[in-house]
Amino acid sequence: MTVVMDDIVARESRFVLQTYKRNPVTFVRGEGVRLYDANGREYIDLLSGIGVAALGHAHPGLARAIAEQSQTLIHTSNLFFHPLTGELAERLSTLSGLARAFFCNSGTEAVEACLKFARRYWHTKGAPRAEFVALDESFHGRTFGSLSVTSDEHYRAPFEPLLPTVRFVRTNDPAALAAAVTTSTAAIIAEPVIGEGGIRPLTPAFASAITEACAKTGALLIADEIQSGLGRTGHPFYFQALGLKPHLVAVGKALGGGVPIGAALFSQDVADTVSYGDHGSTYGGNLLACRAALCVLGELFDGGVAENVKRVGVSFERRLRALAAKHAMVKEVRGAGLMWGVELTRDAGAVVPAALEHGVVVNRTAERVVRLLPPLVITEADADEALNRLDAAFGAVGASA
Ligand SMILES: Cc1ncc(COP(=O)(O)O)c(C=O)c1O
Secondary structure, three states: OHHHHHHHHHHHHHHOOOOOOOOOOOEEEEEEOEEEEOOOOEEEEOOHHHHOOOOOEOOHHHHHHHHHHHHHOOOOOOOOOOHHHHHHHHHHHHHHOOOEEEEEOOHHHHHHHHHHHHHHHHHHOOOOOOEEEEEOOOOOOOOHHHHHOOOOHHHHHHHOOOOOOEEEEOOOOHHHHHHHOOOOEEEEEEOOEEOOOOOEEOOHHHHHHHHHHHHHHOOEEEEEOOOOOOOOOOOOOHHHHHOOOOOEEEEOHHHHEOEOOEEEEEOHHHHOOOOOOOOOOOOOOOHHHHHHHHHHHHHHHOOOHHHHHHHHHHHHHHHHHHHHHHOOOEEEEEEEOOEEEEEEOOOHHHHHHHHHHOOEEOEEEOOOEEEEOOOOOOOHHHHHHHHHHHHHHHHHHHHHO
16 A cells, blocks of 8 residues: 555656645545544544534445436536536525525635626726725735735745735724724725634624724625535524624535535625626536535534534533543634634644544644534534543644654
């Protein structure tokens, strides 16, 4: 098997554009919250492919839906109707309270659609506004618009100039936000729980400042719920927990459970400013992707998974806080539901291989944060076992410091 792993690595390093620094593990199979590598080793997945595999791996219902749809009809293009687009849009509208959906294939495309239609809104009104206000520590994706509202210099610098019309403000600083948002602001864009930037929920005071700034200046609000949405925090969307009323919402990741699909959701007043031909996507909302998404939403919100997040989330948080009390290198634990960040007093880089060594998959983000995004179907027993393994990994890293 080592030979196979070596072949895989050699071929990738020769032919694949080297944008990803991968961990030296090749997963070949999954079942529920468990992943298995090429050597047959078992791991508990506390990352879900970065918040995507909400139903875990090889979910029988999702597998059946994808298989059936692929044997019926996968793709016809947006030149024609098919029965699933409206059904999925209606489902998302009911969950979010927003009126309409545009379907695309990834998170960054959902954000692009939100940015474009925020500008479109002001253009249609005959009073164009170009500016966006975004947050420090934000991550919205890698295409030019999304990258322009992403704060991390490391991601931005090689590709500049980006959109020049973006102001960044300190996250959770109401005064800074109030000062930055003006009648030139087309939209504020914010992740209700900052994900990549270290799992930082917006505070209620900051959420109120957003609402006030929008009311005072007319600026629209874009909520990027790509990581925090669809039940992960114990709410369908975290903007609901904060009492925010976004005009545009970006959704992705978990929506297809691993089948690529994203969505931008619009309030009716923004949707009213859109015309035929304004935007489009060849794959966007095809039958296969919509079928997968309908299955995922059905499991999450009718099949008891959202309740599972609330239940397991409580014990998950308790266990994480116990870990923090035990290990001196843990500085803070932040999050909600099954979206957690464990901030260390040091770089979290060493935790990832140690965790893999102990049979648990986690990720490092924002340098010092261990990010935990388990499949939303995880049981209390599996979460306990996974956190025992993480505890042992923390112990190993702490001892080697
Ligand atoms: C909050 C947020 N927005 C946007 C994106 C970009 O999504 P994608 O990688 O599907 O383009 C991500 C991905 O990590 C994200 O977490």
